[in-house]
Amino acid sequence: MQLYNTNPIKIYNSLTGTKETFKPITEGYIGMYVCGPTVYSNVHLGNVRTFMSFDMIFRYLKHLGYKVRYVRNITDAGHLENDADEGEDKITKKARLEQIEPMEVVQRYTVDFHNILSIFNFLPPSIEPTATGHIIEQIELIETIIKNGFAYEVNGSVYFDVHKYNETKDYGVLSKRKLEDLIHNTRELDGQSDKKNPQDFALWKKAEPQHIMRWPSPWSDGFPGWHLECTAMSTKYLGEQFDIHGGGMDLKFPHHECEIAQNEAAKGKSPVNYWMHANMLELNGQRMSKSTGNTVNPDELLSGNNDFFSKAYAPSVIRFFIAQSSYRSVLDLTDDGLLASEKGFYRLMDAVNNLKKLKASEISSIDINAWQQKCYDAMNDDFNSPILIAHLFESVKYINQVKEGTETLSSKDLALFANSINAFVFDVLGLQNESKTEAGSDKLSGAVELLIKLRQQARANKDFALSDQIRDELAEVGIQLKDSREGTTFSTN
Structure with missing residues (x-):
């Protein structure tokens, strides 16, 4: 369906701070890169919100007929905590704590990431490159930046020269920060003596003897800086300049500022035309934080096994809740909010299912073309899913009116109406159709399957007490687990 020629899109560009009419570099084609997870722990619910926003954007662009190459990376190379220049990397730290290989950590949490996204009905990206699979490209990029005079090597590590770069470019163009302010606010840290200036950031770090994840380079056995991988992978698969770069506001x-600087230093051009940033997810009005205990992970939200919510919620209910807020707005996750979204979701599903039962008339009393255009106008206005959902509830009213006989639709308009609703509800928003009755059994199955997965993880970690507890407590409520070579199944009494 080739709609993009007649439906201009406006995107809020973080680079300019304004909504701009979207014009792809190549007509009909879009290159989009989104920063993926660092796979050292279970995926954070806030990250799921970010990835879900860009999944919806990906879906809509595809719906419009664009050929989209969507690249979302996996950070599987160990980087230092909080992106510092000294300390212990996240993946190696996890491997040391659990006494396993770093790549076992990577594999475990990459699988978890994919499982969670699959539960929430994400489309896979076109390409999902890994940082460890692109070490050569990162080394070549560093060599180019050194050659162009914007980086220097000290004791086996390579740093980007921010001050030299800022002589001709603008370090801070995206975040609207001034280098002078960064200099003033920078505190001296131990281990920064190798740098010319505290604001310089690592392109390559020489590995300490105890550092497990390391690769040979012209400067030392070491590992790449965190910012470098996204520059290397995005430009490899999307070109030196591409259309959209997305990620969380915290990036x-x-x-992202460093990505721009690296590409300017290496290629002499800014890499991205439209920078898009999804805002933060809060829990009960406060920032999610492991240190304060104000956090819930996706598994806990789906299973109901948490201290914040009154019940388990279906994946599509959670997805619907997230879509009811603009991707650029701070979203507060609350039990009341999810309960309200659950009611709205099942009301919408009931209407979609009733749509199949409507009978056509000879003439239409509802202007379906006008309604459809309002839906497109909403999504074309910086992917405004809350307004789209408002128009979808307008369609619920139409369905009920036609069902009751107070309004009519011709067969042509009824077909257009059905196709449009299905496209926006399922193809664009990515919801899955289920009635409230069906959801009960689906939720039970989903919750038990989640507990089976947690039990398998417990057994893999040799936590047999937890494994037995899950089995025994399920048995107490009439759910029997059966282990076999093919896996674990369950039955209800």
């Missing part, structure tokens, strides 16, 4: 500085 704007320093990560």
